[in-house]
Amino acid sequence: MKKSQSVNIMISQDQGESGKEDSENGEDLSSHTIPGTSECSERSPSVTDEASVDCSEKSISVQKYEEEWEQIYFHEDPDLGELRRRAVTGNLRASRFRSVCWRALLSVFSNDKSSWLKELRRFRQHYEQMSQEFCVDPWLNSNPEDNPLNQNAGSSWHQHFCDNELKAVIRQDVVRTFPGVDFFRKETVQKAMLNVLFVYARENPDMCYRQGMHEILAPLLFVLHCDHQALLHTKEQVPVSDAVSEMLDPAYLEADSYSLFCLIMEGISCYYKINDSAPSATGYFPPNLQSPVPPPGGKGKENEILVQLESIKENLLVPNDKELAEYLNRLEITLPVFGIRWLRLLFGREFPLQDLLVLWDAIFAEGKDFGLVHYVVVAMLVAIRNQLLDSDYTTCLMHLMRYPGAVDITFIIEHALYLKDHQKYNRPVCTSFPPLPKKSSGQPESHRSGHSGRHLSTHSLPRTKSVSSVNRDEKSQQRKARAASGSSLSDRFKNYTRSTKSGQWSAVKSHRSSSVRGEGDSNTSGTAAGTGIVEGFALNDPTVIISELQRARAVMSLCRLKLAQYRGILSEAINPAEYPDAQQALDGMNELCSLLNTWNHGDFPPDVEPAYEAGEVRVEPSQAVHTTAPQVIPPRRSVAPPNQLALRPVAEKVRRREAGRPGGGAALPIASSHSILSVPLETFKETFEVHMGSRKGFPLSDPLKSMRHLNRNHSDSSDDRPLQAASFVEF
Amino acid sequence: MLVLVLGDLHIPHRCSSLPTKFKKLLVPGRIQHILCTGNLCTKESYDYLKTLASDVHVVRGDFDENLNYPEQKVVTVGQFRIGLSHGHQVVPWGDPESLALIQRQLDVDILISGHTHKFEAYEHENKFYINPGSATGAFNPLDTNIIPSFVLMDIQSSTVVTYVYQLVGDEVKVERIEFKKN
Numbered sequence: 001m002k003k004s005q006s007v008n009i010m011i012s013q014d015q016g017e018s019g020k021e022d023s024e025n026g027e028d029l030s031s032h033t034i035p036g037t038s039e040c041s042e043r044s045p046s047v048t049d050e051a052s053v054d055c056s057e058k059s060i061s062v063q064k065y066e067e068e069w070e071q072i073y074f075h076e077d078p079d080l081g082e083l084r085r086r087a088v089t090g091n092l093r094a095s096r097f098r099s100v101c102w103r104a105l106l107s108v109f110s111n112d113k114s115s116w117l118k119e120l121r122r123f124r125q126h127y128e129q130m131s132q133e134f135c136v137d138p139w140l141n142s143n144p145e146d147n148p149l150n151q152n153a154g155s156s157w158h159q160h161f162c163d164n165e166l167k168a169v170i171r172q173d174v175v176r177t178f179p180g181v182d183f184f185r186k187e188t189v190q191k192a193m194l195n196v197l198f199v200y201a202r203e204n205p206d207m208c209y210r211q212g213m214h215e216i217l218a219p220l221l222f223v224l225h226c227d228h229q230a231l232l233h234t235k236e237q238v239p240v241s242d243a244v245s246e247m248l249d250p251a252y253l254e255a256d257s258y259s260l261f262c263l264i265m266e267g268i269s270c271y272y273k274i275n276d277s278a279p280s281a282t283g284y285f286p287p288n289l290q291s292p293v294p295p296p297g298g299k300g301k302e303n304e305i306l307v308q309l310e311s312i313k314e315n316l317l318v319p320n321d322k323e324l325a326e327y328l329n330r331l332e333i334t335l336p337v338f339g340i341r342w343l344r345l346l347f348g349r350e351f352p353l354q355d356l357l358v359l360w361d362a363i364f365a366e367g368k369d370f371g372l373v374h375y376v377v378v379a380m381l382v383a384i385r386n387q388l389l390d391s392d393y394t395t396c397l398m399h400l401m402r403y404p405g406a407v408d409i410t411f412i413i414e415h416a417l418y419l420k421d422h423q424k425y426n427r428p429v430c431t432s433f434p435p436l437p438k439k440s441s442g443q444p445e446s447h448r449s450g451h452s453g454r455h456l457s458t459h460s461l462p463r464t465k466s467v468s469s470v471n472r473d474e475k476s477q478q479r480k481a482r483a484a485s486g487s488s489l490s491d492r493f494k495n496y497t498r499s500t501k502s503g504q505w506s507a508v509k510s511h512r513s514s515s516v517r518g519e520g521d522s523n524t525s526g527t528a529a530g531t532g533i534v535e536g537f538a539l540n541d542p543t544v545i546i547s548e549l550q551r552a553r554a555v556m557s558l559c560r561l562k563l564a565q566y567r568g569i570l571s572e573a574i575n576p577a578e579y580p581d582a583q584q585a586l587d588g589m590n591e592l593c594s595l596l597n598t599w600n601h602g603d604f605p606p607d608v609e610p611a612y613e614a615g616e617v618r619v620e621p622s623q624a625v626h627t628t629a630p631q632v633i634p635p636r637r638s639v640a641p642p643n644q645l646a647l648r649p650v651a652e653k654v655r656r657r658e659a660g661r662p663g664g665g666a667a668l669p670i671a672s673s674h675s676i677l678s679v680p681l682e683t684f685k686e687t688f689e690v691h692m693g694s695r696k697g698f699p700l701s702d703p704l705k706s707m708r709h710l711n712r713n714h715s716d717s718s719d720d721r722p723l724q725a726a727s728f729v730e731f
Numbered sequence: 732m733l734v735l736v737l738g739d740l741h742i743p744h745r746c747s748s749l750p751t752k753f754k755k756l757l758v759p760g761r762i763q764h765i766l767c768t769g770n771l772c773t774k775e776s777y778d779y780l781k782t783l784a785s786d787v788h789v790v791r792g793d794f795d796e797n798l799n800y801p802e803q804k805v806v807t808v809g810q811f812r813i814g815l816s817h818g819h820q821v822v823p824w825g826d827p828e829s830l831a832l833i834q835r836q837l838d839v840d841i842l843i844s845g846h847t848h849k850f851e852a853y854e855h856e857n858k859f860y861i862n863p864g865s866a867t868g869a870f871n872p873l874d875t876n877i878i879p880s881f882v883l884m885d886i887q888s889s890t891v892v893t894y895v896y897q898l899v900g901d902e903v904k905v906e907r908i909e910f911k912k913n
């Protein structure tokens with residue numbers, strides 16, 4: 001069982017830290033399990049009795065509570081590496097100590113777990129002190145010299161009125177935080193937010209209060225509240241250790257959120273600074289400096305955030321995705337338009353609350369300097385690059401201002417991490433990325449040849465020629481070459497999925513010509529590795545779509561074959577009586593087979609009869625024809641010029657073809673003029689031009705005349721109808 | 732709760748406007764109520780007072796152009812009943828006994844009157860009498876030396892702290908008087 005296994009593994013670790021931890025809270029650690037897997041362990045029934053199952057489950061969850069608390073910090077891990085790793089991979093989503101983790105990651109607490117409580121108390125005291133200090137009541141501490149209309153800086157009355165103004169401004173924003181979430185409509189919560197923001201503004205007069213800070217504070221309060229709830233819930237059932245109770249004491253919601261908020265603001269203070277303004281002595285900015293519009297003077301005093309956005313664009317976006325950067329430039333969409341909000345709110349408005357918390361886990365885990373934020377910006381842009389590249393100015397802006405909700409947050413996090421540190425993190429596996437149509441290698445080979453039939457040239461990320469990715473490309477190329485010799489299904493699929501995903505994920509350099517080149521090189525890994533492969537594709541190219549569909553069909557047939565094969569093997573091996581589940585699985589496989597079976601029928605795509613004009617004669621390519629000019633591409637249809645009056649045979653043919661076609665009847669008289677011998681359109685055009693060329697000064701504007709003239713060359717008919725047909729066809 | 736008490740502006744007949752220093756002190760947003768003893772005289776002054784606070788009470792003075800102001804008014808602020816009258820009805824002008832008559836008539840804790848253009852704030856028989864003087868320093872036929880003044884009352888439950896602002900020379904002088912209700 002899982003539990004026992006984990007006990008075995010963890011016991012050795014226990015030896016190391018039990019000494020320290022026991023002194024902390026005297027719990028005995030029976031087993032460690034990662035919180036995410038706690039549900040699995042809970043599912044394993046330990047006792048048959050229902051009541052005690054209940055009890056034991058409850059106590060399991062409570063026990064897990066304490067263990068989770070322990071797990072936050074291993075004393076042999078001074079840099080909180082394990083915690084950071086968990087945060088980055090999104091494992092903190094279900095954590096009941098998220099606020100503590102955040103504080104640990106942001107170094108609100110030092111790295112020594114035993115001193116956490118001391119520091120906590122210190123912070124709380126500090127906050128109390130501050131709020132007392134700033135709560136200036138002129139009636140209580142009235143200076144006899146002071147008067148209510150006093151506007152000098154030292155006057156407590158003046159301070160009082162300024163504070164009121166500041167509080168009014170803060171309150172305006174606070175009541176509008178997260179309109180959809182009920183938690184923030186509660187009066188207590190709003191009051192807490194107001195207090196925290198006010199104390200922060202007074203304690204940091206150079207930052208004061210700017211719009212946006214409330215959105216940073218809101219998730220902090222939420223997380224703390226959740227942790228408090230978890231604590232209270234656990235407390236109901238089982239006594240919780242003092243340390244934990246004190247750490248998550250709900251009475252100190254404001255103080256704890258204040259300490260977190262201060263730390264975060266330190267990291268992102270650069271986004272809120274305006275260079276050329278200093279707050280008034282009482283600690284708030286004059287109201288006309290709310291928005292960081294760059295001064296018309298230009299370069300002289302630029303806001304810090306604009307500088308940063310500029311650097312993001314130049315140093316991160318352009319190297320990673322030149323096309324997108326150029327496209328945005330072309331549309332004149334500058335980063336500050338949406339970037340200011342992204343940075344100032346730490347993406348608070350771009351993602352739903354739960355996703356946002358996961359994102360913040362990762363950002364905080366990466367360090368106090370919030371270095372990951374820039375990369376997240378780029379990752380977000382690249383994640384929706386297809387939608388952006390496809391849209392015009394207004395749609396682009398709409399996407400950027402209201403970030404589409406369909407994007408996977410883990411993908412963005414992974415990508416940002418990868419951008420930040422290529423060595424440490426892998427290129428993310430794309431999950432919700434719309435597939436880019438790819439140029440395939442000519443005719444798709446059938447699945448029986450053992451190839452998936454498609455040249456999926458892998459490539460490196462645009463312009464990042466890191467050694468690892470090129471090596472990866474080479475390896476997968478080689479693997480594909482080997483696949484030609486009939487490798488196993490799994491290998492083929494691995495190649496397919498790996499190259500598809502990396503292919504999808506690449507930014508595109510529009511090289512239509514290279515796709516032609518790529519077609520020729522389907523198996524030569526040499527050229528692929530050397531030139532830094534580029535994937536070219538043509539959007540909406542019918543041939544591409546067709547080949548893609550054919551490939552899909554090939555894959556599905558492969559699936560069906562193999563599934564049938566495995567089903568046969570398994571049905572022989574397994575005795576259905578022993579394992580009813582296995583029987584179900586086999587039935588499922590049967591169903592899948594039959595489902596996939598339908599795709600095998602017929603040709604795909606089904607032949608669509610090509611449209612042709614009324615009066616045209618369908619010409620098979622094999623019949624082509626005596627032409628006076630070389631044919632570039634044999635069209636499947638051709639237009640017959642009105643060169644002859646051959647009524648009957650053509651009329652019969654046409655009637656047969658157009659039985660039931662709307663407007664077929666009307667076409668008859670026109671069709672009568674067509675000859676059996678059809679000439680391709682190009683040729684017709686050529687001859688026409690030749691004729692026209694030889695007649696100098698011939699009025700081309702009169703088609704009737706010209707046609708009539710032309711007709712005289714080919715036929716003896718002077719009928720009006722051929723003219724109509726020609727004009728219909730030609731013009 | 733801050734209440735501004737002023738009057739006898741006589742704008743534009745005797746003075747053109749409030750002194751600049753007074754204007755600087757009077758910023759909107761701090762004062763909740765304004766009690767004006769009258770003789771504004773025109774609507775412009777009234778509008779100006781309206782910008783300082785939304786709750787403005789004016790009583791009719793002998794030079795007011797608006798004939799619709801009441802002669803007397805009683806306003807309750809906190810625990811205090813405040814009576815407001817211009818004072819030209821009271822003969823002799825500014826006489827404590829005669830004002831006490833008005834106070835008993837109106838049954839108020841604080842009586843505010845004007846017309847003398849002279850600041851007064853005294854307690855008489857356990858009732859408080861305030862005369863804010865003339866905010867512009869407009870002349871009085873009986874007295875040529877008028878000091879511009881106005882009064883700000885800070886009413887807190889049963890205590891009134893009165894701040895008197897006077898423009899002496901070029902400086903604003905502030906005095907503080909406290910009055911407690913029994």
